[in-house]
Amino acid sequence: MAAPLLLTDLYIYPVKSLGGIRLTEAVVEPRGLRHDRRWLIVDERNRFMTQRQTAAMAHLKVAPAHNGFLLSHQERPDMLPLYVPFAGTPEKTLFVTIWDDMVFAWRAQPECDEWLSEVLGQSCKLVYMSDMVRRDVEPDYNPEGQLVSFADGYPFLLIGQESLAELNGRLTEQVGMDRFRPNLVFSGGAAFAEDDWAEFTIGRVAFRAVRACGRCILTTIDQTTAQKNPTGEPLRTLAAYRNQDGKAMFGQNVTTTAAAGPVRVGDTVTVSSYKA
Incomplete structure (x- = not known):
């Protein structure tokens, strides 16, 4: 009898392209x-700024704090950690561009901009997406009119542990799951089993696997050293056997129809339908 599919890890990334926080449960x-x-x-x-252009962002670490999180720079012990609340306030506003979208955002406190500009060595600002903002998932894959935060294009990214293990079996140097920045990680099943899923539940929350995630140069950046791999790994290996329309695919972009609901590490993952 096959082992059950189980949710093994949950991650949130409070600031796009910075480090994640590992959770045992999430809403x-x-x-x-x-x-x-x-x-x-x-x-x-x-x-918008990401590690694609500013690899030094990998030096910024995120740690949970009361009703928010702390940002620290692992190479700058002289800089005190910066506290940021989970939710912003609408004191100052501006429009920001992320990919092809322009959306309304709230400014963080000036000390946040100053801290980030100092540690990244360039003028930058920290902004927050409120619940009033509507940013849609890619229209060609969004019949339900789903929303997305400042993530690249979809609200969730799902990856199987076995998929990473299979990739590492092809690499000279192993890579961790942090290279791929998933929200939902599960165990059980074959490598890349998630490619075939259409509808599934985690616990009692329903999800839909929309399409495979095309990976970029960010996967070549060591999240500890902020250094890009000069050989282009693991992207080079992925591109050799996971190529689709010129992109290296790894993980599934996922949406949900749930208004809200909890998921917990250890929850059973149940696949109810598969892609045609």
Whole structure:
């Protein structure tokens, strides 16, 4: 008898492209796990910043704190950690650009901008997405009109432990799951079993696997050292055997129809339908 599929890890990334917080339980909301990617760092032109262009963002670590989180720079012990609340306030507002979307955002306190500009060595601002903002999932894959936070395109990313193990079996140097920034990690089943899922539940919360996630250069950045792998791994290996339309695929982009609901590490994952 096959081993059951179980949720083994939950992650939120309060600030897009910074470190994650590992949880034992989380609340599923329409635009993602509660507090996931609701904050964003933007440059002087109010355009989003990520590790793709600014690899040094990997040096910024995120730790949970009361009703918020602490940001610290692992190479700058002279900089005191910065406290950021999970929810922003509407004192100052501006429009910011993320990919092809322009959305309304709330400014963080000035000390947040100052701290980030100092540690990243460039002028930047921290902004928050309120519940009043509507940012839609890609229209071609969004018949239900689902929303997304400051994540790239979808509210959740799902990856199987066996998928990472299979990839590591092809690599000279192992990589951790943090290279791929998932929200939902499960065990059981074959490697890349999630590619075939259509509808599934975690505990009592229903999800839909929309499409495979095309990976980028961020996967080549060591999240401890902020250094890019000069050989292009693991992206190079992924591209050699997980290529689809010129992109290296790893993980599934996922939406939910749940208004809200809890998921917990140890919950059973039940697949109810598969892609045609």
